[in-house]
Amino acid sequence: MDIYGGEVNRLIEELSRLPGIGPKGAQRLAFYIIGMPEDQVEALSSAIRQAKQNTRYCRECCTMTDQELCPICASKTRNHRLIMVVENPRDLAAYEKTGKYEGVYHVLHGAINPAAGIGPQDIRLKELLLRLHEDCDELIIATNSSVEGEATAMYISRMVKPAGIKCTRIASGVPVGGDLECADEMTLLRALEGRVEL
């Protein structure tokens, strides 16, 4: 029996399309939304529509922004000769939060993943190559340390090294403040390989 009626079901269905939201979570969210004051519901609904309509990719670094150039690429205080390559805008946000990185970014919007049919042409690599025609002191590859992230890092380094561009990879190892016994074997081995002299 259809216990809620069409509109509620439609909302549950739309919400459960979102990543990380299962059928139960969608139900919970739907009832919460229906119970919210009307102006808040309107704000949510229009924020979704507006963000989609007014967001584009930064002409330079391909992150999402509402200007032609994102605030970082438009900034004159950043070092535009230092480019950090990340998989997505959330990774960019994570590094921005450290407040210590002074270069600019390049957002790939994904990583090479042959198993999922995502090849080099499906992520923003062409845009990265076009940027490298300008002066670039160093390309820091900060893709995730997953299989896909590593493959992408390897691909990029092979692609840009012939042009004589310095290409580095962020370190992987035991997280700061993390327990050694909680780290997986791969991480422990990486931390060992990447050891530095004190």
Place this chain on the structure above:
Amino acid sequence: MDIYGGEVNRLIEELSRLPGIGPKGAQRLAFYIIGMPEDQVEALSSAIRQAKQNTRYCRECCTMTDQELCPICASKTRNHRLIMVVENPRDLAAYEKTGKYEGVYHVLHGAINPAAGIGPQDIRLKELLLRLHEDCDELIIATNSSVEGEATAMYISRMVKPAGIKCTRIASGVPVGGDLECADEMTLLRALEGRVEL
């Protein structure tokens, strides 16, 4: 530095108001939504608005529905003399999924919780009392077995018993298929108290 621009921030902010969605989850959802095809974004945005606009409380049982009477209350095959009291529409959905309950429901939309300032007048108890003027064979109280749910169950039973209405409470105990060693002490004690002869 504002790294995304206004529209994206507004969406992240609106999403993080929802229950169970933290700042990081909201960011992830926002970028996912912006990356969705335009028609899907439109569908989500309008489903939110429409569900809010067209959903009301069932005149009888107070669940959320798009009709004056929800499909369960409108059904002639259900036993309208058997009423199960639940805290919210999700609990109703959970019992409906069993497919075995033939009575109707009453949705309280909450539980009595003095610590949070939620008293008997803040949940749909008045509506329940009004229904009980009609013939009712049994009132099954299926509020959660939390402190608030138990307090609400107690309150209702004291409220309706003087009227001579049979009032029962769903059993609490060790979940079916659950490991005894995983159950907490309160559950084990409840299961012991509620033991039945074989």
